[in-house]
Amino acid sequence: TTTSTTTTTTSTTTTSTTTSTTTSSTTSTTSTTTSTSTTSSTTTSTSTTSTTTSTTTSSSTTSSTTSTTTSTTTSTTTSSSTSTTTSTSTTSSTTSSTTSTSTTSSTTSTTTTTTKTTTSSTSTTTTTAIANPCISGNLLWNKTGITVLGSVAAPVSASGVFLDSNNTLYAADEPVNGVVWKLLKTAINATIVAGNYGSLGSNSSQLFYPNDVYLDRSGNMYVTDMFNNRIQKYINESKIGITIIGNLSAGSALNQLTNPRYFTFDSTETYMYVADAGNHRVVRHLTNTTSGTNGILVAGGTGANNTNTSLNTPFGIHYLPSISNDLFITNYGGHSVIRWTPGASSGSFVAGVPGVPGSDSTHLSSPMGIRID
Numbered sequence: 001t002t003t004s005t006t007t008t009t010t011s012t013t014t015t016s017t018t019t020s021t022t023t024s025s026t027t028s029t030t031s032t033t034t035s036t037s038t039t040s041s042t043t044t045s046t047s048t049t050s051t052t053t054s055t056t057t058s059s060s061t062t063s064s065t066t067s068t069t070t071s072t073t074t075s076t077t078t079s080s081s082t083s084t085t086t087s088t089s090t091t092s093s094t095t096s097s098t099t100s101t102s103t104t105s106s107t108t109s110t111t112t113t114t115t116k117t118t119t120s121s122t123s124t125t126t127t128t129a130i131a132n133p134c135i136s137g138n139l140l141w142n143k144t145g146i147t148v149l150g151s152v153a154a155p156v157s158a159s160g161v162f163l164d165s166n167n168t169l170y171a172a173d174e175p176v177n178g179v180v181w182k183l184l185k186t187a188i189n190a191t192i193v194a195g196n197y198g199s200l201g202s203n204s205s206q207l208f209y210p211n212d213v214y215l216d217r218s219g220n221m222y223v224t225d226m227f228n229n230r231i232q233k234y235i236n237e238s239k240i241g242i243t244i245i246g247n248l249s250a251g252s253a254l255n256q257l258t259n260p261r262y263f264t265f266d267s268t269e270t271y272m273y274v275a276d277a278g279n280h281r282v283v284r285h286l287t288n289t290t291s292g293t294n295g296i297l298v299a300g301g302t303g304a305n306n307t308n309t310s311l312n313t314p315f316g317i318h319y320l321p322s323i324s325n326d327l328f329i330t331n332y333g334g335h336s337v338i339r340w341t342p343g344a345s346s347g348s349f350v351a352g353v354p355g356v357p358g359s360d361s362t363h364l365s366s367p368m369g370i371r372i373d
Contacts, residue, residue: 149183149190156181160212160224160262160369172210172223180213180223194223194234194241202228202248204240212262216269216287224260224274231260231274231285243291245274252279254294262369264319264327273298273327273342275314280304282314282327284342298342299327306334306355309346316370323372330367337367 149171150156158181159174167185170193179195195207202208208227215221221234223241229250232241246257258278265272271284274295281301285293300311313333319326326339328350335357340347352364359365 149181159210162213162215164215165217168215170213170215170221172213174209174211174226178207178210180207180210180221193237194221194232194239200227204232204242207232207241211260214263214265214272216265220287222263222272222287224263226259226261229257229259230291231257231263231272244287244289245285245291245293245295247291250278254283254297255292257283261315261332262317264317266319267321273317273319275317275329277313277315277332280311280313282311282317282329282340282342296343299329299340299344299347304333306331306336308338308348311338312336312355315368318370318372320372328370328372330370332366332368335364335366337364337370 148169149158156171156173157175157177158171160172162170164170169181169183169185169190171181171183171190173179173181173195177195177197178200179192179197181190182193183190194213195210196205199206200208207223207225209225211224211226213221213223219236223232223234225232225241228246228248230243230246230248233244234241246255246260250256250258252258257274257276259276261275261277263272263274265287269287272287273282273284276283279301280303281297282299283295284298285295289295300314302310304310304312306312311329311334312331314329315332316328316330318328324339326341326347329338329340329347330336331338331352331354334352334354336349336352336354338347338349352367353362357363357365
């Protein structure tokens, strides 16, 4: 007869305890074999009952930056196997005895883990006040001016002025005289480089209310000829102007201008931006363009309004890409200054109260020229 093995394993998790128990049992098996002419064999086998129970419990609690996790697992497995064999033989007899040992082992283990994490962050902001250089310090404006062009007896109604890299001064003498003056740094008397003094007109040697002047690095001079609705270009110090934008007729087409006032150039002198006052817009043209070529609308053009999507009689304009990609534009009719990214549908007011003239520190009254440094 052979009888074999009952095994029970139980695993329970508790806190900080490990228990191990080992039990040994001995089962004796006796086998008798008899040999005769007749053999009788009986075999009985009963096998296997298995039960498995598994329970898992998990709990997680989080508060601020503290985290605790507890995990408990219980597993029970029961296995039972019974086997019986009977064998009988006649003639010879042999008896053998066999002893086997069965071991039952039980182990209990518990693990608890607690993790706590705290994070602290501190941010400090420092604000530095910038003094106004116009009222204190080494950059204080000189309140005493020196007259370098014009006099009481012979006034120069300078509108736009330009200073080249040699500190030569150019000034557009807008009404009455209708000319552009040039004054060398070391000179006392200025000379006329465009227009006929006191003779306003529309031919290539005349100007009619010149507003602004610019000299590029190649020595070419550009003049906005307001009442002739055109931009004149003078090459190699010639006094004969070439019309590169607009014509004598006012209009709103992109190859026309209506009372252009000031203009500004990009750093490469590839483009010029013209304040087209009568059309309440700013248009961009190539500096090597010719008359009849369309410009590109870059600001305004929706009528005279005091909203941030419009311009109101733009006069002054300046563009300095090393400081900002925006155009800075004075609204003469809107009593304000607006900054506008070329091609955008709107700008942002930076000075004055749109549509409201005034003389206090928050207002402007018909602003004209503008420069940013």
